């Protein structure tokens with residue numbers, strides 16, 4: 131589904147946000163992406179969306195090889211995924227209903243289908259009462275839930291979520307992840323960036339840890355990492371922050387917890 | 394863009410943008426209105442001129458004015474001479490008194506010939522057989538000797554008028570052309586301003602996979618709506634202006650060119666309405682397309698300056 135090979139992203143101002151990242155995410159997989167602030171998580175997602183272009187390496191998403199994506203293919207490419215942005219990206223001049231409906235109008239859905247689906251989604255995220263509200267009248271968590279509902283609007287094959295639980299309470303966060311899990315069970319690939327360590331610990335899923343723009347670790351907490359060859363070892367970091375993964379760990383799980391606490 | 398609902402929704406959005414972007418919208422409509430009004434006025438002047446022309450051209454008689462103190466036998470001999478000319482169908486004698494009455498009753502354009510009202514010469518009103526040999530007939534009449542003071546006809550005036558009309562058309566077309574370009578730019582600027590203030594929105598649309606045609610639609614609607622509003626307003630204003638002008642000019646015109654009335658407004662309507670609407674649609678639609686294309690081109694890959702870490 132997703133294939134990064136030696137991907138490097140250097141922003142025009144010289145910041146290298148990703149360094150030679152290689153990873154593979156199979157269809158129907160559920161992946162958490164974690165890492166400290168500034169580690170490059172959002173950059174990773176932006177590259178996935180073709181919102182930023184890598185300065186090195188190649189990216190494949192589904193049947194699209196991103197470097198040869200024609201401008202007119204971009205809309206089609208993006209429609210296969212549902213994205214929850216870190217900053218929500220709601221349209222401030224539209225009410226909650228239209229924000230969600232918009233994603234369906236974009237793909238040419240019928241108004242009747244839109245009405246039904248939006249009503250269902252609003253109920254799903256517990257915002258049926260707020261359909262006519264403007265995003266500016268909502269709390270952060272409510273806005274986030276609108277963003278989530280919009281991401282689900284077109285029943286995407288791939289859900290990409292940047293900190294979707296950042297603004298919602300623990301119980302709702304858990305419900306959200308449960309929802310993603312259910313969608314994953316019926317075949318949706320999910321890539322979720324999060325800071326919520328307890329959530330990640332709670333679910334036995336693959337975790338990719340980014341550190342300073344490189345993959346510091348990749349695998350499951352209680353399961354062996356996927357059989358695929360792993361990313362090249364992370365680039366050396368300043369000695370002030372020794373990478374604990376380099377000290378031989380007892381079990382893969384230990385490795386993870388170590389990097390985890392470091393991240 | 395398959396779903397109709399989408400289009401309806403996007404159209405509403407475009408109309409909404411006009412209200413949000415009030416100042417610029419008003420400015421662009423005003424420019425378009427002035428352009429169209431000028432266009433309308435030039436057009437109406439041209440039509441009226443044309444009408445005058447037609448009236449002059451239909452007067453194909455040739456006036457032969459007699460010299461002072463021509464005696465009655467001299468006059469009768471002149472009349473026979475005239476009737477003997479090949480291309481002459483009829484010849485009517487008009488005495489000084491009759492000429493004066495005609496002018497006083499407003500049945501003559503003679504004022505244009507610069508003849509003073511205090512003295513009207515006697516004259517013959519000669520009707521030529523065929524217009525083809527008109528100029529030859531005039532020359533023959535002019536060569537009839539000293540009893541003829543001068544020969545006048547309306548074809549000369551008609552020719553001058555048609556030259557004036559041509560000049561008006563050329564100058565008018567140039568001015569209108571320039572104004573049209575200006576309106577296209579202004580409308581395109583307005584739409585551009587909207588797009589700029591909607592940057593965020595456009596970006597969101599793109600990130601959920603909206604096709605460019607989808608993103609374009611509201612802005613196209615905005616431009617076209619501005620164009621249509623501008624053309625309808627211009628139509629109304631031209632109508633009011635025309636009524637006022639007609640009221641002011643009609644007495645003057647009919648004293649100057651007796652028997653002449655301005656063309657009624659209803660007659661322009663069938664040209665002006667589609668013309669104005671067409672121009673409004675073209676400048677509005679064209680202006681916004683111009684902006685959209687340039688804007689979307691510049692922003693193929695957006696940088697996400699959004700992210701607050």
Ligand SMILES: Nc1ncnc2c1ncn2[C@@H]1O[C@H](COP(=O)(O)OP(=O)(O)OP(=O)(O)O)[C@@H](O)[C@H]1O
Pocket residue numbers: 141142143145146147165166167168169170171172173174216696697698700701702
């Ligand atoms: N548009 C940009 N231009 C220049 N530098 C950028 C840009 N976006 C991000 N960066 C830099 O790239 C690095 C990675 O940023 P990124 O947004 O990917 O981090 P992140 O892991 O998502 O952090 P957070 O958890 O705070 O969201 C940071 O150092 C950031 O300052």
Ligand SMILES: [Mg+2]
Pocket residue numbers: 171172173216292702
């Ligand atoms: Mg981020």
